[in-house]
Amino acid sequence: MRGLFRWSGKWWLGVIPLVIFWAIAAWTSTEPLEADLAQRSTAALKDTILDKRRITVAGRDVTLAADAFAEDGRQGAVAAVEAVPGVRLVNDETRLVPEAKPFVWSAERDVLRVTLSGSSPLPAIRARLMEAARTNLGGVEVVDRMGLSRGAPPRFDTAALLLLDQIGKLKDGKITLSDSQVSLSGMARELGGREAIAAALKNLPEGFSVAANEVKAPPYIFQAYKDPVAMTLTLTGNAPDNNVHAALVAAAGRKFFSEKVVDNLKESIGAPAGFANAAVSALGALSRLSTGTLVVSDREVKLSGDALYEGAAGQIRAGLGKDFPQGWQFKPEISIKPAAAPVDATVCQQLFAELLGKARIRFESGKSDIVADSAGLLDRLIETALRCPTANIEIAGHTDSDGDDAANQALSERRAQAVADYLVKAGLPADRFSAAGYGATQPIAGNDTDQGKAQNRRIDFVVK
Amino acid sequence: MAYLTTFYWGWLLASVLLGFAMGWISVVQHGEGVTGKLRWALSVLVAALIGAALARVVPGRFGYWLDLGLILFALYLFGCVVGSCLRHWVVARSTPPA
Numbered sequence: 001m002r003g004l005f006r007w008s009g010k011w012w013l014g015v016i017p018l019v020i021f022w023a024i025a026a027w028t029s030t031e032p033l034e035a036d037l038a039q040r041s042t043a044a045l046k047d048t049i050l051d052k053r054r055i056t057v058a059g060r061d062v063t064l065a066a067d068a069f070a071e072d073g074r075q076g077a078v079a080a081v082e083a084v085p086g087v088r089l090v091n092d093e094t095r096l097v098p099e100a101k102p103f104v105w106s107a108e109r110d111v112l113r114v115t116l117s118g119s120s121p122l123p124a125i126r127a128r129l130m131e132a133a134r135t136n137l138g139g140v141e142v143v144d145r146m147g148l149s150r151g152a153p154p155r156f157d158t159a160a161l162l163l164l165d166q167i168g169k170l171k172d173g174k175i176t177l178s179d180s181q182v183s184l185s186g187m188a189r190e191l192g193g194r195e196a197i198a199a200a201l202k203n204l205p206e207g208f209s210v211a212a213n214e215v216k217a218p219p220y221i222f223q224a225y226k227d228p229v230a231m232t233l234t235l236t237g238n239a240p241d242n243n244v245h246a247a248l249v250a251a252a253g254r255k256f257f258s259e260k261v262v263d264n265l266k267e268s269i270g271a272p273a274g275f276a277n278a279a280v281s282a283l284g285a286l287s288r289l290s291t292g293t294l295v296v297s298d299r300e301v302k303l304s305g306d307a308l309y310e311g312a313a314g315q316i317r318a319g320l321g322k323d324f325p326q327g328w329q330f331k332p333e334i335s336i337k338p339a340a341a342p343v344d345a346t347v348c349q350q351l352f353a354e355l356l357g358k359a360r361i362r363f364e365s366g367k368s369d370i371v372a373d374s375a376g377l378l379d380r381l382i383e384t385a386l387r388c389p390t391a392n393i394e395i396a397g398h399t400d401s402d403g404d405d406a407a408n409q410a411l412s413e414r415r416a417q418a419v420a421d422y423l424v425k426a427g428l429p430a431d432r433f434s435a436a437g438y439g440a441t442q443p444i445a446g447n448d449t450d451q452g453k454a455q456n457r458r459i460d461f462v463v464k
Numbered sequence: 465m466a467y468l469t470t471f472y473w474g475w476l477l478a479s480v481l482l483g484f485a486m487g488w489i490s491v492v493q494h495g496e497g498v499t500g501k502l503r504w505a506l507s508v509l510v511a512a513l514i515g516a517a518l519a520r521v522v523p524g525r526f527g528y529w530l531d532l533g534l535i536l537f538a539l540y541l542f543g544c545v546v547g548s549c550l551r552h553w554v555v556a557r558s559t560p561p562a
Contacts (some may be wrong), residue, residue: 015540022533037473059527
């Protein structure tokens with residue numbers, strides 16, 4: 001032992017090469033060691049969810065800076081790095097991500113892009129939302145302005161994904177999720193989009209509710225254009241369903257007796273309440289015009305064109321609005337067609353025959369009430385009567401052979417009188433018209449078929 | 465420590481061999497070694513460095529270099545002790561007893 005003590009006094013000489021060794025080892029090893037420790041620390045944090053993670057290594061000391069999403073996650077991350085072999089110290093610069101109160105997330109769509117902003121609870125959910133937005137919106141630019149925060153309500157991701165589905169149905173607008181309250185505003189992309197969004201919102205996860213849904217639908221448009229040259233009535237725009245579509249086309253067929261109906265209607269939900277009645281009434285008014293356009297846009301009805309005579313214009317302006325359901329607006333722009341040149345009695349008779357050859361004045365079954373569909377025909381008959389102001393006209397009522405003769409006679413007289421009254425009410429002098437009923441005595445077709453009977457039930461205008 | 469051993473075993477082995485060589489030589493070398501107060505001062509210095517390393521008060525790279533230096537030095541001393549003892553044993557065997 002004494003020897004060892006004595007010898008050790010001479011060991012200092014070796015310290016000189018040892019120091020050289022040390023210097024070389026330090027020079028060559030520091031950076032590889034730091035890189036190795038950084039890599040091992042990163043690997044140790046592989047399964048830990050952190051945001052803004054930054055690992056810097058000086059010697060064997062690791063500085064870990066990161067935002068954690070829970071206290072135990074934060075402590076776990078530090079412990080995981082401390083456990084990495086070779087690490088001497090961990091400088092803990094981790095912190096919890098701030099808690100958002102209220103927790104607000106929103107998706108906003110404008111013409112060019114969709115912007116996701118507000119808070120997202122985890123990076124993975126944020127990535128999923130971005131991915132879902134890109135998939136749903138195919139081709140639209142998606143901008144990520146989301147931050148990460150704590151405090152998301154349970155099932156946030158399910159709710160946000162469902163809302164992202166809805167942003168695809170908007171042309172522009174914003175969907176905001178504030179804690180568990182959903183607010184929507186903007187304009188639906190298509191008719192029915194508003195309804196589709198409202199239906200989808202019923203599938204929000206439990207606990208979420210809709211605070212405000214102010215999504216507007218694009219205007220529900222129905223248009224009819226009467227072209228007097230081509231003799232067509234063109235229907236364009238929307239009809240709510242198959243039944244209403246068929247009813248509109250059928251009504252147009254009844255009211256426009258000399259025009260061909262061109263049906264370009266599309267079926268789409270989202271019609272305002274009372275649409276079908278309003279559209280049929282408005283078509284009736286259009287049928288009374290010589291040329292005109294009808295535009296139904298949501299609850300606003302615009303009718304423009306030329307009425308055949310002044311009385312008709314007044315009736316249309318005053319009468320149509322009354323037929324509409326509550327909340328509907330009627331904007332008539334009715335002018336009056338210039339009066340046609342007068343003609344003599346023979347031509348007048350020809351014109352009456354022509355008109356009544358195309359269509360018949362129709363009445364309620366078994367009654368003398370003129371149905372509204374005949375207004376267009378009556379207007380044309382009145383217009384013709386105005387062209388021969390000196391001619392006296394007999395309005396002759398006829399029936400088919402069904403029922404007893406006396407009843408048919410009486411019905412034909414009452415119907416002829418109803419027409420005469422209509423003409424007088426329209427402003428024609430009463431003394432020009434005489435109403436006569438002929439019952440079933442003057443058939444123009446056989447009464448053995450329904451078609452023949454229909455032809456026999458008629459009103460004729462006879463110029464005297 | 466185990467990590468450093470596996471990482472730099474070459475340098476560590478070199479320190480042991482260097483210590484072994486110095487220990488081997490020191491038994492038969494004539495001349496003055498470190499004595500007296502200087503020996504104590506050096507011991508205190510080494511103890512202070514060990515204390516600093518254990519307390520981890522030296523930060524970053526300097527802390528690592530200190531650890532590395534002390535490990536190399538410890539292995540050097542181990543080599544010296546082994547080398548001196550072995551040489552002494554060899555010398556004692558080859559010298560006939562007086």
